Amino acid sequence: MNLVQQDINNFIRFQRNEITESILYERLALIEKDTNNSRTLKLIAAEEKSHYNILKKYTGKDVAPDYKRIARFYLLARTLGLTFAIKLMESSEENAHSNYDKYANIPDLQRLAQDEEVHEQKLIALINEERLEYMGSVVLGLNDALVEFTGALAGFTLALNDSKLIALTGSITGIAAALSMASSEYLSTKSEGDDKKHPVKAAVYTGIAYLITVVSLVAPFILISNVIIALAVMLSMALVIIALFNYYYSVARGESFRKRFTEMAVLSFSVAGISFLIGYALKTFTGIDA
Known part of the structure; x- marks a missing residue:
């Protein structure tokens, strides 16, 4: 599939978001005391990593995560709670998930959009926080x-x-x-x-x-x-x-x-x-x- 440079740039941005969130969820899973919460975070992290790999097929590049963003939301999770940090991250302007539906001609990205809209929200809803x-x-x-x-x-x-x-x-x-x-x-x-x-x-x-x-x-x-x-x-x-x-x-x-x-x-x-x-x-x- 032929992609213009703007599409490649967008996909690289999507990749960075996916790998950033995957690493963040993995780190949060390590500090989460509740077993169910930890399992939920690991499932989300694995899904985000798979999204990163799907996007990599189109860009052909490895993309470094945004470590500043990881640090910011990790700190928010430790101070203000897991649910607050995750929901804020998912709704932030930096999150590119809502842009997947612009690529209606690419089935892989349509599946990613469905995953983000349905599956991930269900996983986050499972998180039980005191x-x-x-x-x-x-x-x-x-x-x-x-x-x-x-x-x-x-x-x-x-x-x-x-x-x-x-x-x-x-x-x-x-x-x-x-x-x-x-x-x-x-x-x-x-x-x-x-x-x-x-x-x-x-x-x-x-x-x-x-x-x-x-x-x-x-x-x-x-x-x-x-x-x-x-x-x-x-x-x-x-x-x-x-x-x-x-x-x-x-x-x-x-x-x-x-x-x-x-x-x-x-x-x-x-x-x-x-x-x-x-x-x-x-x-x-x-x-x-x-």
Whole structure:
């Protein structure tokens, strides 16, 4: 088959993607403790290697993998989880799999496109990762902390009008709320009788998510003496936390980032706005000038 130079260049790019992912999956399989997950990764790696060899028939060249990409996604898998790293890699712009269907006149590439679209997604779906099992607990902790705590700190801002006092009051409130949420999640998980989720682990995930949010939102009031500026920074921090978490969640779960981010941001900021007005109203009506 006669291929123009542009086709050869594309096939070489496809080859690099395939061998890069094959090596990455092999490395991830070596560090994966779960036997089923490790087996799944090895199957994916073998398939990617076979794709590389098919493409090599057309290019006649050996292509070096992208070691920077391997290192980047390996680090993501170790820090943010296997499923997140794999799904992000599969959906990245560097991935050339979606371009296979442009070569309708080459049966081999059509088979590769079908493999990537069907078989690989089924393999990835088999991956069982603990942190995703407890994602609901993390969502509970983050959602409650962001909605409740942004509102509480906004209310404290005008009611107390002292950054250190706001930070102290917020910290006490936040720690107590985190312990309360963790206890509630423990009892809820235990009563549900979910075999996949351990009540203690669910409580820990919820409590840690809540505490991390509390620390992040209280920090501006510790570092900044002007309460209005501290409030603005706190709200910005809340927005960043919402964006980061929902990006992770949308990639790992394959859901819409925009929808989840908008819902969570609108809810948190609406509660913060209402609480700010309530704090101002209480301060005015009671005549207390903190």
